């Protein structure tokens with residue numbers, strides 16, 4: 405496709421596209437991307453205000469990452485893990501282990517977030533079998549939540565809109581409510597509510613039978629389904645206690661909130677969490693290569709190794725090119741002190757969002773940590789009555805911002821709390837003037853929506 409074609413010609417030429425994704429979504433063709441900006445072939449510039457789906461953590465076209473990938477490309481792009489080991493994978497695992505909670509030093513690479521969470525479930529189950537606890541297979545999950553789109557990861561995703569059609573093809577796992585404590589209208593303090601939400605996990609474990617439960621999975625800071633939901637502090641320690649008490653593994657899905665963007669390497673680090681298994685992806689490859697990982701301590705991995713190894717693996721897992729990209733991404737995160745910048749710019753962004761919530765009372769809550777922020781819109785801020793389904797507030801807001809050259813993220817969730825959320829999560833290299841521009845465009849878009 406020539407760059408000189410007009411937008412109309414491009415649309416005409418693409419009418420016959422063989423690609424299919426969502427029913428009606430047609431978007432302009434990407435031309436190039438740099439820093440926090442993306443340009444389309446029809447000459448428009450966008451601010452990547454959500455790093456795509458919270459992926460491009462270190463920004464687009466980072467020269468050092470591209471150079472590291474080129475160097476690796478000149479040596480070997482692929483070497484199958486059953487035939488060869490490779491240095492970038494070894495080094496990335498070593499560097500990752502340094503950034504993870506102490507003892508989380510056994511790393512298994514995959515190529516994406518769904519593969520990462522699904523691998524966590526399989527690791528947990530195989531650990532149970534290998535340690536003589538074969539009755540344990542249920543993974544308790546939160547509702548709403550998002551853990552991926554493959555059948556295994558969908559079975560632990562709390563969103564009826566995504567799961568309903570496929571339910572006969574998978575076992576949908578038991579759920580507990582996500583800790584949407586800010587919504588609760590009772591006389592409890594936030595910390596008491598945090599304990600109450602965690603205690604619902606204990607009730608669910610007892611109802612299911614503790615001997616049947618292998619793990620509890622949660623996003624330490626919510627993602628696609630709950631828009632950067634942060635639980636009260638008390639929730640984190642209490643869920644750990646409950647899992648320990650019943651011998652259940654605590655899995656943290658850090659696919660969206662991990663890899664630095666919240667101002668700590670892991671979302672759970674804000675509460676000094678010590679999960680048993682961690683899933684990572686998105687920001688780990690930062691859009692340079694499909695990459696994901698799970699991390700676990702030796703005490704979980706050893707029983708598997710002793711019984712023949714982890715019965716799992718994907719062809720592209722741990723390939724040298726993706727790992728070289730991941731290694732360079734971590735290097736740039738350190739060199740540019742991006743985690744500190746995410747914390748500082750997160751404060752500026754949060755101030756901006758709070759300003760918008762004052763201006764537009766239908767924004768009932770703003771939340772998040774660092775550069776993973778979200779806001780929830782309702783029809784009535786007193787009763788929290790949701791916006792009518794037909795109004796599609798989230799999509800309308802995303803479209804208004806898109807027309808104004810800003811990409812933000814959001815999805816309407818079905819079941820549990822039917823919420824209209826949007827998320828703002830620019831790359832970690834963002835500067836404060838750019839945050840100001842993002843807030844200003846969201847403000848203009850909300851003005852139209854109001």
Ligand code: PLP
Nearest residue numbers: 516517518550551552627659660
């Ligand atoms: N887990 C979380 C928390 C996510 O946010 C996502 C994607 O949004 C996934 C898992 C699935 O990742 P992927 O889309 O790379 O398969």
